[in-house]
Amino acid sequence: MDILNARLSRRRFLQATGAAAGATAVVGGVGYSTLAPSENAHAQEKTAGGGTKITKSVCAQCPARCGIDVYTTDGRVHAIYGNPEHPIANGKLCPKGHLGAYFLYDPDRFRGPMKRTNPKKGRNEDPKFVPITWDEALNTIAARLQALRDKGESHRFALFYGRGWGASCAGLQGTFGKLYGSPNVAIGHASMCAEGSKRAKRATDGNDSYNAYDYRNVNYILNFGAGFLEAFRPYNYLMQMWGHMRTKSPKTRITTVDVRVSTTTAASDRALLIKPATDAALALAIAHVILTEGLWDKEFVGDFKDGLNLFKSGQDVPPESFQERWTYGLVPWWNVVVKTATPKWAAEITGIPESEIVITAREFGTTRPAIAIMERGPTAHTNGTYAGMCIHALNALSGSLFAVGGLFYQMGVPYGSLPVNADDYMDEYAKNGPWKKFPRIDMAGTEEWPMAGTMMQECAKNHLAGKPYKLDTAMFYYTNPIFTSPDAKAWEEALKDVFVIDTSPFPGETAMYADIVVPDHTYLERLQDAPTYPFEGWPLTQLRTPAVKPIYDTKVYGDILIEIGKRMKGPMGEYYKALGNTENVLRHLAKGFEANPGDNGVKDFESWKEKGVWYKKPYLWRQYRGEFYEWDGKGYNKKMTPEEVKAKLLKTPTGKFEFKSGFLEKHAEYIQKRLGVPPDRVGFPQYIPAMHTGGGDLHLVTPKTAMHAEGRGGNLPHAIALAQPSMGGRRTVFLEIHPETAKKRGIKNNGKVRIKSNLGVIEAIARYSPGARPDTLVLPQEHGHWAQGRWAKGRLPGNTSDICENVSDPISGLACYYTGKVTVEPA
C-alpha cells in the first residue's frame, strides 16, 4: 500500500480537502491570456480532422533530433507526437519530446530584441532591459563588429555555440568568421560535451567521431557508462532498440559498467558499479582474458602463425609470431600493457571482483556480434582518452568494426551548394589581415592543447588573464557556459567587461550578462535543417517547419547572422546580400536531393518540408569475416583494397586499427609532459590514475537525467515534477549518498547538506541511497539556475558547475566534469 499510494499520503489527502490551503504564490509576468492570438500556421500539409493540422518538425531538446508531428488547431499547438515516418522517431518520443509546447508558450520568454541599460553586471544585477527594434539591434552589433575590424582587432570578437543544428544556423558561422576575420568564429562546446570519445576513436581507428551502431543485430553490449536509458543519443531510438533487443531471439545481453545506480544499470543483465575513473583498468583486464583464452576475432585481428596461443599472463610474446590482419601493434600492446593487466590487478583498482571481470570478458568474447560502447562517463577524466581507447580496443578484438551488429561512422548529407561562394567575397583584410597572426582565445590546436579541436572552457580564464588577449565582444548561440562550464564563476567575472550578445529566446544566465539580446525563435517556430548525429550510418537530414507563426518579435538565428553580415562594409556585406536569408540557403541545400532522391521520395525543398526528413539507405561499407566490402548498388559485393579501407574507413597512419597509436606518438613529448607517460608507452591504450580535482574525500559524479533538456528544461514545471528517477525526486533531484557515508558525517536522510570543493560550496538535499558506492556522491548536473525563468531560478540543488574545477584531459581537451572530489557536511 505504501508504494502504490506514495503519491497520495494521508497528509496530502487532507491538504487537498482543506478549503484554505495556501495558494499564495504571487506570480509576476504576463499570462498567455494577454498574448495576441496567433494565426494559423503556414506550411501545414496534413490534417488530423476537426480543423487540426499536423506540421512535420524536429524536436530540439537533445541532440537526438527526433522527427515530430506537431498538432495545431486554431493556431495553437496542443500536442506533439513522434513522426511515424521518421527513421529515428518511428512515431515515438522520449518524455521530453511531448513538452515542446512549454517552450513555445514559456511565459518568461523574451518577446523581442532588447538592450541593457544597467552597466553593472552580476548575479543580482537587473540588466534593466529596454525593448529596441530589430534594426537598432542589428545595426548596433554590426557597427561594433565593423569598428573592431577597422581597428584591426577583429580577433577580439568570439562567437560561442553549443547545440548547432545544421547548415542553416551553426553551419553559417565558419564563413562568417572567414569573411569577418576572427579565429574565434566559432568556438564550439564539444570540449564540454563528449570530445574524449571522439579523440579515442581518432587515436585508434582514425575517425574523429562518435559512432553509429547496429543495435538491431547486436547480441552483446558491454556498456561503459553510457546513459543508454537516460541521456545517450538518440535516446528515443535507443529505447525503441531496447524493446527490440530485449525481445528478439537471441535476446541481446547487456552488461553496464557505471559509477552509480541508474535505470540503465537496473535494466541491464549485469551492473558493475566501478570506482570512478578506473574504466580503463577493467577494459584492459577484459582484453587480457580475451587474449589469454583465445577469444579474439581471428578473422579481423589475425592469429599466431602456427595457431598456438602464446598470450599467457605475464609473459612476453615474440612480435614475429603473430600475423595481424586489420590491426596494428597487438603484440607490442600485450607486451607493454596487457600482459600484466590481469583481472586480479584490475579488481584492486576498480573494486569489481575478479570473478565478475572474468565472467564478463568470457561473455563478451564468446558472443558475436558484441560491441563495447561508451561516451562521456569514462572519458571525462584526465585519463579519459586512454580509457576510451581501452574500451574501443575491445571492438577491434571482437571484430565488430563495420560488421553486422557492430559499429561504424555516420555518412554526410549530399546537400546542394550555396548560391554564392564565400571565396569570391574575401577582401584583403579577410585574406591577410592582422587577425591571421592571433591564435584562438581558447588556444585549441596550439602547443597548449595540440590535439584539442575546441576548448570553450578555457576562454573565461584566458580572457581574465589577457592571455593570449582580451575579448571585446562575445556572441552566444545555444550555449550558456556562464552556467554550465567548469568553474562557471570565472565566466561571471570574465563577461563583466565583454560586450555580450545573447541569441537565446529564454532569460538564461548569459542573457543576464547580455548587453544586447536578439532572441531566436523557439523550435516550433523555426525553419531550420538538422542533419543527424551518428545514428545507423546512412545519411539522414531533417527539416524543422514552423508549426505556428512566431508568436513574438523574434528571428531565426541564421537570419540574425545573415542580417548582421549584410550590415558589414565591403565584400562581406555583398556576400550576405547575395545569400539572402536562411530559407534561400535551405532551398539551395535541398537542390542536392534532386540527384539523390531520398528513400521516402524527398527530392526537393517542398517535399522535404512535407515529409520533414530526407534519408537514403544503405550504409555503403561492411566488414564481413575479415574482409571489407563496398555496396555496388545491389549488395556488398565490391571487395575493398587495403588502400580503400584506409581512405574510407580505418583512417589511421597504418590504415589499420592501431593498438599502438600513431596519432598519439606524434605528440609523445607533450603527453609525457602533461600526463607523465614515457614516450615508448604513449601510443598504447592504457590505464593511468586520474588526477582528481576538488580536494575532497568523496567522488562527485554529476549525470544528466532523462528529463533534462540540456539545461534549457529548467523552466518546465512539468519536467521538474518528474525529476525522478535519479534520484527518487519529485520536484527536485537529490544528492545520492550511501547511508553509512552519510551517518559518519552526521547527515540525515532528506537533510540539507553542503557540498564543498576547492572552488566553493553548493547545497542539496541528501537522500540515503543504499545502492550507491560508499565513496561516491551522485548529484545530477545543471540544476540550481540563478536565471532562466520563474520555475528554474533559485531551486535546490545548487549548480554542480560551480564546484567543478576547470581541468581537462590534456589529449582530448574534454572538461573533467566527473573527476572532482568533494567533502560533504550537514547544512
Added chain:
Amino acid sequence: MAKWGMVIDLDKCTGCQACTVACGMENNRLPGENWQDVLFYHEGEFPSGTLKWFPRPCMHCENPSCAEVCPTRATYKTEDGFVLIDWNKCIGCKYCMIACPYGVRFYTDEKAQIQPDIKQVFKSDGKRSWNPPWRAPDNRDDWQHGVGIQPIGVVSKCTFCYHRVSKAPKGTADLDPKNPALREFTPACVLTCAPSARYFGDLSNPHSEVSKLIASKRGVRLRDHTGNKPQVYYLTGGAAGTIPTDRRGKKA
C-alpha cells in the same frame, strides 16, 4: 462490444516516463498530478543495490470499487470496459479516492506541486482548474466522460484516452500504434511508448494481441485478491520494471 484492456510488458519498460508526460499533455494534467505515473523505488545495498519501477495507469477494473462507493453514480463502468467519471455529477467527496486500491484518482490540489503555481500563470476561466495555452481544442471537452481539463471541485482519473479509443472502428482487435490507420485512436501512453512495452486491445477477442500476450506470457493483474479484476495486465520476467512486492528493506 469490445472490452478494452492494456498489457504492460515490464521486461521492456525502460522507466523513461514518456507515458506519464504524453498523458499529461494529451489530457492537460497539472505538473505532478499524473493520471499515468511511474513509481520508482530502491532495493538492496551496494554492490547489489538496484532501482525498480512500476508504471501505473488506472486499472479500469471489471469490478471497480470506486464506482461502488460513489454516492452520486458519477463514477461508472461502460459496456466496453472504461471506468469513467461524469464531471457533471461528481461532487468531489473523494470517497472513490479512498476506495481505489491503486491510488490513481486525483483531486486538483489547492497547493501546486511545483511553485510558483502554474494555475496562476495560465488562469482558469472559472470552471476549469487552469487554462494552459497548449490545451486540447475546446470542442474535445466531454465532461460526461471525464475528458478535458479537470474542472474545479471534481475528481479525475485516466480515461484510457476515451476521446481517442471510443472513435476506433468497430471490431478493432488491437490499437496497434504501428498501424497508421489506428494511430489517432490509440491511447497517448501506448502511442508514444518507445520500447513498445504497452499494448492496447480487446480483451474479449481471443484473437487480439493483448489476449495472446496475457495467455502466452502469463499476464498478471495487480492486487487480484481485492476482486477488482483490473483490465490492465502486467507481463513480468524479472526485469527492473516490476510489480511492487511491499518487501521493505531496513528502515533508513
